[in-house]
Amino acid sequence: MPETFERGSRFSRPAVRSILGVGIATLDIVNEVEVYPAEDAEMRASAQRRVRGGNVANSLGVLAQFGHHCRWLGTLADDDTGRWIREDLARQGIDAAHAVVHAGGATPTSYIALSRASGSRTIVHYRDLPELDADGFDRVPLEGLDWIHFEGRNPLETRRMIDRVRRIAPGLSVSLELEKPRDGIETLLEGPDVILAGRVFAEARGFEVPESFLSDLMSHTSAQLCVLAWGAAGAFFLVRGAEVEHVPAVPPPRVLDTLAAGDTFNAAVIDALARSLTPRESVERAVGLAGFKCGRIGLEGLI
Ligand code: ADP
Numbered sequence: 001m002p003e004t005f006e007r008g009s010r011f012s013r014p015a016v017r018s019i020l021g022v023g024i025a026t027l028d029i030v031n032e033v034e035v036y037p038a039e040d041a042e043m044r045a046s047a048q049r050r051v052r053g054g055n056v057a058n059s060l061g062v063l064a065q066f067g068h069h070c071r072w073l074g075t076l077a078d079d080d081t082g083r084w085i086r087e088d089l090a091r092q093g094i095d096a097a098h099a100v101v102h103a104g105g106a107t108p109t110s111y112i113a114l115s116r117a118s119g120s121r122t123i124v125h126y127r128d129l130p131e132l133d134a135d136g137f138d139r140v141p142l143e144g145l146d147w148i149h150f151e152g153r154n155p156l157e158t159r160r161m162i163d164r165v166r167r168i169a170p171g172l173s174v175s176l177e178l179e180k181p182r183d184g185i186e187t188l189l190e191g192p193d194v195i196l197a198g199r200v201f202a203e204a205r206g207f208e209v210p211e212s213f214l215s216d217l218m219s220h221t222s223a224q225l226c227v228l229a230w231g232a233a234g235a236f237f238l239v240r241g242a243e244v245e246h247v248p249a250v251p252p253p254r255v256l257d258t259l260a261a262g263d264t265f266n267a268a269v270i271d272a273l274a275r276s277l278t279p280r281e282s283v284e285r286a287v288g289l290a291g292f293k294c295g296r297i298g299l300e301g302l303i
Helices: 055-065 080-091 134-138 155-168 199-204 210-218 261-274 279-294
Strands: 018-022 026-033 047-053 069-073 075-077 100-102 106-115 121-128 147-151 173-178 194-198 225-229 235-239 245-247
Touching (some): 047 080, 055 261, 075 080, 147 261, 155 173, 194 199, 210 235, 235 279, 245 279
Parallel strands (some): 026 106, 194 225
Antiparallel strands (some): 235 245
16 A cells, blocks of 8 residues: 555646636634544544635645646635635635635635544535625636636536636636535536536435446536546546446555545546546546545645
């Protein structure tokens, strides 16, 4: 088992891309606990950290480590947390100049119990902030971008965003994350080139078998590649016209922190595809990096 993530020669290829991520950024308050508490229990945390979270923002943080030029678009409240998130994005070299700031409300916060026994993360999320709408997206110029990655949320507005991309920048690569089921989410399946789905989404759609989910998803999307992360079992992927393939997980010596393993996985798939690696190579790289991440606390210094 690798102690460190193997940096293959392909990663050193000069392939810096300009990537826009559209989704949420949050404050994550992570309480490390020895074991996950029983309901109604009181427990002392062994450690606590405040980190910037949010699926797309996390993926951009990893993509920035790969050396890409990253921009984030989403909403923030006009509060201390919102300002702190901006500073943290800037520290990671992520441009948040087009973020939409709302007066009132509260920047989204996730309260996370991270079990040292299993590495599992249990999340309670609070938000009181409008979602990004298509008008906010319209203000972002698309010139010079190579890739846009959307979080699958707020489907009505995100649909309009994808339509704009396809209308004015048809050559741009578009990926879509499907993490949770949401009303109307299937309206987003037309337009993306790559779909990055998660187990929770597949199971909520009634699929327990990855192959069946991916075949069904492929028949409803324009994407040429559908990828499905499956936790400790690794990941599955389907290229249009081919058979579903499985890539087993790469377990770290000890699972310490699975928080944002999926965001790391998504970033690594995008990085590899943007470097013109094959789908199999891309998913293998992603499984490797996500497994390496599970053996470490947090997302800093992965590359
Ligand atoms: P999420 O963070 O969205 O819950 P997953 O749990 O599906 O995402 O994990 C994403 C990827 O991280 C998986 O496809 C797998 O490659 C890797 N991974 C997750 N859990 C483990 C684990 N316990 N051991 C090794 N790799 C893991």
